[in-house]
Amino acid sequence: MKTLMKLADWFDDRTGIRHVLHEALYERIPGGAHWRYVWGSTLMFTFGIQMVTGLCLWAAYSPSSQTAWESVYYIQHEMSFGWLLRGIHHYTAQIMVVLLAIHVLQVVLYGAYRAPREVNWLLGILLLLVTLGLSLTGYLLPWDEKGYWATKVATNIMAIAPGGGKLQALVVGGTEYGHHTLTRFFALHAGLLPATLIALLVAHIAVFRRHGVTYSPRDSGETTFWPEQVCRDTVACLGVLVVILLLVLRHGFGPEGGANLGAPADPSRSYDAARPEWYFLFLFQFLKYFPGTQEIIGAIIIPTVVLIVLAAFPWIGRYQIGHMLNIFILSGLLLGTGYLTWIALYEDNKDNNYNLAVAEAEKNGKRAAELASVLGVPEGGASRLMLEDPKTQGPYLFSENCKMCHRWNGHDGRGYPVDGKPTASDLYQLGKEPEKWIRGMLEKPDDPQYLGNTAYADGAMVQFVKAHMNKASKNEIDALVALLLASTEDIATEENFRDQDAPPEPASPQAALIRAGLDVFELGFENAQEDSEAMSCLSCHAVGSLVSDGIEPGPDLTGYLAPDGKWLTRMILDPAHEQLYGSHNDRMPSFSKQLNDQQISLLVRWMQQNWPKKADLSNGQ
Amino acid sequence: MTASTSPSQPDSHPTDNRRSWFAKLSIGLGALLGIPPLGSGIAFLLSPITRHKASRDSGFQKVTPVETLTPGIPRRFTISGNVTDAWNRYSRQLGAVYIIRETDAADSPTVSAFQADCPHAGCAVSFRSSSNNFQCPCHESSFSLDGKIANQNSPAARGLDHLETKIEDGFVFVKFEKFVKGTPEKISVS
Numbered sequence: 001m002k003t004l005m006k007l008a009d010w011f012d013d014r015t016g017i018r019h020v021l022h023e024a025l026y027e028r029i030p031g032g033a034h035w036r037y038v039w040g041s042t043l044m045f046t047f048g049i050q051m052v053t054g055l056c057l058w059a060a061y062s063p064s065s066q067t068a069w070e071s072v073y074y075i076q077h078e079m080s081f082g083w084l085l086r087g088i089h090h091y092t093a094q095i096m097v098v099l100l101a102i103h104v105l106q107v108v109l110y111g112a113y114r115a116p117r118e119v120n121w122l123l124g125i126l127l128l129l130v131t132l133g134l135s136l137t138g139y140l141l142p143w144d145e146k147g148y149w150a151t152k153v154a155t156n157i158m159a160i161a162p163g164g165g166k167l168q169a170l171v172v173g174g175t176e177y178g179h180h181t182l183t184r185f186f187a188l189h190a191g192l193l194p195a196t197l198i199a200l201l202v203a204h205i206a207v208f209r210r211h212g213v214t215y216s217p218r219d220s221g222e223t224t225f226w227p228e229q230v231c232r233d234t235v236a237c238l239g240v241l242v243v244i245l246l247l248v249l250r251h252g253f254g255p256e257g258g259a260n261l262g263a264p265a266d267p268s269r270s271y272d273a274a275r276p277e278w279y280f281l282f283l284f285q286f287l288k289y290f291p292g293t294q295e296i297i298g299a300i301i302i303p304t305v306v307l308i309v310l311a312a313f314p315w316i317g318r319y320q321i322g323h324m325l326n327i328f329i330l331s332g333l334l335l336g337t338g339y340l341t342w343i344a345l346y347e348d349n350k351d352n353n354y355n356l357a358v359a360e361a362e363k364n365g366k367r368a369a370e371l372a373s374v375l376g377v378p379e380g381g382a383s384r385l386m387l388e389d390p391k392t393q394g395p396y397l398f399s400e401n402c403k404m405c406h407r408w409n410g411h412d413g414r415g416y417p418v419d420g421k422p423t424a425s426d427l428y429q430l431g432k433e434p435e436k437w438i439r440g441m442l443e444k445p446d447d448p449q450y451l452g453n454t455a456y457a458d459g460a461m462v463q464f465v466k467a468h469m470n471k472a473s474k475n476e477i478d479a480l481v482a483l484l485l486a487s488t489e490d491i492a493t494e495e496n497f498r499d500q501d502a503p504p505e506p507a508s509p510q511a512a513l514i515r516a517g518l519d520v521f522e523l524g525f526e527n528a529q530e531d532s533e534a535m536s537c538l539s540c541h542a543v544g545s546l547v548s549d550g551i552e553p554g555p556d557l558t559g560y561l562a563p564d565g566k567w568l569t570r571m572i573l574d575p576a577h578e579q580l581y582g583s584h585n586d587r588m589p590s591f592s593k594q595l596n597d598q599q600i601s602l603l604v605r606w607m608q609q610n611w612p613k614k615a616d617l618s619n620g621q
Numbered sequence: 622m623t624a625s626t627s628p629s630q631p632d633s634h635p636t637d638n639r640r641s642w643f644a645k646l647s648i649g650l651g652a653l654l655g656i657p658p659l660g661s662g663i664a665f666l667l668s669p670i671t672r673h674k675a676s677r678d679s680g681f682q683k684v685t686p687v688e689t690l691t692p693g694i695p696r697r698f699t700i701s702g703n704v705t706d707a708w709n710r711y712s713r714q715l716g717a718v719y720i721i722r723e724t725d726a727a728d729s730p731t732v733s734a735f736q737a738d739c740p741h742a743g744c745a746v747s748f749r750s751s752s753n754n755f756q757c758p759c760h761e762s763s764f765s766l767d768g769k770i771a772n773q774n775s776p777a778a779r780g781l782d783h784l785e786t787k788i789e790d791g792f793v794f795v796k797f798e799k800f801v802k803g804t805p806e807k808i809s810v811s
Contacts, residue, residue, distance in 0.1 A: 049658045056662035070708040078708070079668040081661040088658055227644035234650040241654055376710020 025226035031215030033228035038236035039103045040208070045237040046096045047197070049244075050134075053089040058190055061141065063182040066381035068143035069264040073372050073382065077255045087248035087258025093135050095244055097279045100128055101334065108313065108330045111323055112214035118314035120207040123200055125311055130197045137189035139277055143182065145361060148265030149274035151185075152177060157287070161300045177267070255369075263364035264383045269396070272357030275348070282340035285347075306333065356415050360395075367392055370614050388598075394606020397599055401591065402427070423453050424588070431568075431607030434561035438484050442469055442477060455586040461554065464535055471527040476520045482510060483517025483543065487562040490514060491544045522546055542579070555580045565604040572600050677715055678702030681787060681794040687730045688791065690722035695748045695755070695766065697737060700797045718784060718795055719748060719755070721766060734784040734795045735768055741777035743802045755781060778805045
């Protein structure tokens with residue numbers, strides 16, 4: 001202990017540290033310590049959190065359009081407590097905005113901006129702007145869909161200001177959003193803006209120390225900053241920390257909690273859930289009232305005027321009436337902001353498409369993380385994983401190409417409702433539960449889900465099924481279903497055995513059903529064979545090498561519902577092929593020229609739910 | 622009149638107590654405030670030690686047909702393979718090896734292989750035909766064709782690292798490994 005004191009003396013002799021500490025801690029507080037003085041300190045505290053967490057995140061973040069999302073994914077899902085660190089950084093940024101609003105409001109209510117504190121008020125406004133700048137630049141860095149689109153909107157709005165085009169190019173790093181957008185935003189977010197903030201903060205505190213707290217004449221007594229005020233400040237900071245942690249942990253303790261990470265940015269895809277952070281929502285809403293060329297008024301002119309008025313507060317407030325006016329203006333601004341934010345939230349809340357888009361974005365974000373974790377990110381970046389994933393691309397392909405006639409469980413494949421009546425079948429069951437589909441088709445073929453909406457709602461197939469299916473035994477239906485679910489290869493195997501004089505026992509119950517199915521397909525139902533007008537499936541359809549005798553040619557049903565998806569692929573490529581609907585094709589276009597092989601494969605695999613699943617992939621590793 | 626009735630004492634004691642209580646509370650709570658950001662930050666930065674997940678292909682890799690090797694003359698080959706580099710998983714160069722065909726006999730050729738990294742500090746050694754040995758460009762170590770240290774003043778603690786080889790269907794296969802640098806023993810880095 002004695003040695004330590006000696007060391008401290010030695011150090012103090014050469015630096016004068018004790019005096020500095022004494023000055024810092026034993027600042028006199030006329031009027032005594034108060035809870036209402038804590039807000040500035042909570043802001044200091046939150047900024048400290050941002051410095052610590054930000055520096056740690058820096059050690060793992062990689063700013064480029066092929067590594068930004070990927071490194072943030074890695075922080076969130078793979079690194080120890082990365083989700084917690086990122087969550088704290090994310091929510092502290094939001095809390096800072098709230099604390100800033102409280103701080104500003106309090107300074108105005110207590111008249112603490114008035115002479116001789118004008119300079120500190122101006123420093124405060126600059127600090128506010130730098131903090132908002134930090135949050136705006138930080139929002140882009142994960143390079144996920146929401147950050148990408150929000151930044152695109154913000155920088156495009158910036159371009160409408162005089163000279164804004166050049167400024168936009170400078171910020172974005174050119175005309176395209178890419179590597180340099182990220183390196184520049186990162187330099188701003190982790191370099192220039194924090195450095196500016198620290199410089200302004202030092203000046204802000206120094207000037208504050210010069211003038212001291214603004215105490216009311218009713219306050220009596222006097223104390224020092226340490227420990228009475230520090231204690232109150234610490235308790236308040238603890239409260240703030242608890243709020244931050246509650247926000248971080250409200251979705252769970254682990255990578256599923258903390259800050260959200262959407263799917264990697266994809267410039268080609270519309271992102272209907274695009275919104276700025278909640279504290280910029282008021283501006284987002286405000287701009288809706290300025291159509292077309294008037295946007296500059298709402299986006300640039302009015303905010304600038306508001307800032308100038310705010311900066312002029314100390315001079316407006318020289319007289320008591322001016323001070324009252326300032327309070328009125330600020331209350332108006334805060335109420336207006338709150339109102340606009342509320343309208344934006346309210347409108348979004350009742351906008352069904354927006355909510356569906358949010359759900360879709362959530363789903364895509366989860367899927368991207370799952371693919372990155374299971375498959376690893378290829379050289380082209382994580383967006384490649386998404387582009388090659390049936391589960392992700394299928395809904396978009398269905399929506400873009402099929403929803404004009406078909407539906408998917410009543411919607412467009414992505415989950416959005418479609419205007420107008422469908423004019424073809426709902427393909428959800430066909431892909432997802434093919435057995436249910438074919439049993440339903442054989443029971444009620446004119447149901448809207450099957451042929452009810454097509455040109456064949458009252459066609460030969462519907463009439464045949466209605467007239468004959470009641471004569472089918474359960475075994476016959478089971479056999480037919482098994483046949484239609486079988487692959488081309490399995491059908492060929494059973495057909496070969498069928499031709500033999502002494503066929504071997506079927507290899508499995510399924511094989512036996514397929515073999516029986518071929519008999520039913522060819523000869524019709526046993527109970528109906530007496531009927532002179534009796535038909536069988538073979539009257540119209542072919543299967544395996546059994547070829548239709550052509551009363552009314554329908555599609556070849558070999559491998560119709562097989563999991564390999566070959567039949568579906570052929571159907572999408574060329575529905576009017578003579579082995580499919582031929583000249584009877586009901587409006588379905590050929591997609592061979594509209595979609596490439598990869599797209600068709602993605603669509604078919606999605607329809608049949610045949611995509612990389614987390615469990616399968618993990619086992620295969 | 623007793624000492625305890627001194628007027629100043631009842632005032633100052635509670636105030637001092639109060640101040641010291643405030644001070645203790647401030648220090649205690651202050652320490653608490655640091656835990657979430659600093660704690661998660663430190664755990665995060667320690668990830669490479671606590672959650673070592675990087676990996677690369679191990680096991681034998683096909684390198685070259687034996688017949689392309691001239692007996693007694695080392696040849697350098699690049700080894701590629703799948704690596705997991707943080708979030709990325711892809712194929713890339715893993716390093717280089719030297720392969721020497723030892724015997725001339727066409728029917729039973731034997732080969733030996735070395736890691737091309739110097740066992741001292743990891744610079745890439747290269748074969749010099751003029752001196753018929755391997756030279757390290759950094760600290761002037763040299764190694765003879767059997768991998769042993771050739772110069773007395775070499776800072777290397779061991780000779781070049783031998784790699785396992787096998788010959789199948791006329792092709793040389795090498796089991797590519799990396800080893801801890803600077804130690805007298807050969808310790809594999811997995």
